[in-house]
Amino acid sequence: MVRIVHLADTHLGYKQYNLEEREKDIYDVLEEIGDKILEEHADIVIHSGDLFDSPRPTTQAYYAFKKFLKRLDGKVEFFAVLGDHDKPKARGMPPHKLFDDQIQTLGVAGVSENQQISVDGKKVLIAGISHLSRTYRPILVEELKKLENLKTQADCRVLALHEAIDKFFPFEEACEISLTELPKNFRYYAMGHLHSRIKASYGQGELTYPGSTEIMRSDEIGGWKKLGKGFFIVDVENEKVDVAEVNLERIRPQIEVKLSYAHLTDELEEFVKKIGDCEKLPVVHVRVEGKEIDRQGVHQTLSDVLTGKVLTFRQVIVEESEMRLPELRPGSFHINQVLKDYLKDEKVAQLAVEMLKCLRQGDMEGAKSVADGYFQRLKGGE
Ligand SMILES: [Mn+2]
Incomplete structure (x- = not known):
C-alpha cells in the first residue's frame, strides 16, 4: 500500500487584514499539519502549489517551512509544484529552491517532470507541472498529452497540478483547462488552486482539490463550516484508491452574522452570547441591514460590544433601498x-x-x- 498526504494552498506568509495574528495562524496550522502527517505515517507528501503566498517570502514564512520540514525529519518523500502565488515572474528562482535537498519541485520550466520512487515494493510515478497561466494553455495541453502517452513500468501514477478546471469553477474565462484535457490513465490527480474541498472520480482514478489550509477569504467560510478544512490522506492499493479527509482543528473560526439596524444592540448582545469559548478569538463578518444607517454609529456600537471578544470584525452596511444582490453559492452559479x-x-x-x-x-x-x-x-x- 502507498500512503500519500496531499495538501495545497498553505499560502505561508499571507497576512489577512494585515494582522500579525492572522499571519501566525497560517504557521500554527502548518505545525498542526506536520503533527498529523507524522501520525498518519505517510510515505509521500505532495504539495500542489501556493506553498508560499509570494515568490519572495518573508523570513518568517521561510522559517515556518524550515521548521515544518525539520519536524518531518526526512520521513517522507516530499514533492511540490509551484502555484500562481509562489511562481516567480520570468525566470527567477522559486523559493522552494532553498529546500531542494528535502523537496522536489516538479515542472518548474513549463514542461512536465516525473520521478519514479519505490514504496513498499511498488513503483510509484509522481508527475507534475507547475502552474501555467491561460496564456500558456496550448503548452499545458500539449504537456498533458505527453503525460498520457508516457511509457512507464510504474504500478501507480500520480499527477500534481495547480490549475483551475472548468468543471469545478464558475468563472469559465478564468479556467486554465477543461476536465477532459487531463490524461485519463492516472490513479490520483493531486490538484491545487481552488480553495474549497473537491473530490471527484476521473479517468482511472480520483481527482481532488484539498483546498486551502486556513480561511483565506470570507467566501471560504461556508465551505469550512460544512466540510471542514485540511488535507487528504490517500491510500493506493492495487485497483483501489481511498481518499480520506483530515480536518485541522487550529483554524481560527470565522463567523458571519446578519443584524438589523433597527434592533442592532439587542441582536448584537444576543450574538455575543452565542460566540462561546473558542481557543482562538474569531474573526466576525457583520452585515447590518436597514434604513438610513449611520455607518459611523454602527462601527462604534460594534466596536464597543465586540472588542475583546473577537480578533477583528468587518462590517458591511446594506441599505434597504439598495438593489438586492443575488446570493452566491460557491460552485452552483454561473x-x-x-x-x-x-x-x-x-x-x-x-x-x-x-x-x-x-x-x-x-x-x-x-x-x-x-x-x-x-x-x-x-x-x-x-
Ligand atoms: Mn493558486
Whole structure:
C-alpha cells in the first residue's frame, strides 16, 4: 500500500487584514499539519502549489517551512509544484529552491517532470507541472498529452497540478483547462488552486482539490463550516484508491452574522452570547441591514460590544433601498447568469460579461473598446 498526504494552498506568509495574528495562524496550522502527517505515517507528501503566498517570502514564512520540514525529519518523500502565488515572474528562482535537498519541485520550466520512487515494493510515478497561466494553455495541453502517452513500468501514477478546471469553477474565462484535457490513465490527480474541498472520480482514478489550509477569504467560510478544512490522506492499493479527509482543528473560526439596524444592540448582545469559548478569538463578518444607517454609529456600537471578544470584525452596511444582490453559492452559479439576474437586461449583461473578460486579464484597452462598441450600437438605435 502507498500512503500519500496531499495538501495545497498553505499560502505561508499571507497576512489577512494585515494582522500579525492572522499571519501566525497560517504557521500554527502548518505545525498542526506536520503533527498529523507524522501520525498518519505517510510515505509521500505532495504539495500542489501556493506553498508560499509570494515568490519572495518573508523570513518568517521561510522559517515556518524550515521548521515544518525539520519536524518531518526526512520521513517522507516530499514533492511540490509551484502555484500562481509562489511562481516567480520570468525566470527567477522559486523559493522552494532553498529546500531542494528535502523537496522536489516538479515542472518548474513549463514542461512536465516525473520521478519514479519505490514504496513498499511498488513503483510509484509522481508527475507534475507547475502552474501555467491561460496564456500558456496550448503548452499545458500539449504537456498533458505527453503525460498520457508516457511509457512507464510504474504500478501507480500520480499527477500534481495547480490549475483551475472548468468543471469545478464558475468563472469559465478564468479556467486554465477543461476536465477532459487531463490524461485519463492516472490513479490520483493531486490538484491545487481552488480553495474549497473537491473530490471527484476521473479517468482511472480520483481527482481532488484539498483546498486551502486556513480561511483565506470570507467566501471560504461556508465551505469550512460544512466540510471542514485540511488535507487528504490517500491510500493506493492495487485497483483501489481511498481518499480520506483530515480536518485541522487550529483554524481560527470565522463567523458571519446578519443584524438589523433597527434592533442592532439587542441582536448584537444576543450574538455575543452565542460566540462561546473558542481557543482562538474569531474573526466576525457583520452585515447590518436597514434604513438610513449611520455607518459611523454602527462601527462604534460594534466596536464597543465586540472588542475583546473577537480578533477583528468587518462590517458591511446594506441599505434597504439598495438593489438586492443575488446570493452566491460557491460552485452552483454561473457568472453570466448572475450578471443577467442582477442587471435585468440581456444586452447590458452581455456588455458586462465582455468587459469582465477583458478586465480580468488587465486589458483596459479591450474593455474600453467593448464599451465603445456598445454605445455606438446604442446611438445607432440597434
Ligand atoms: Mn493558486
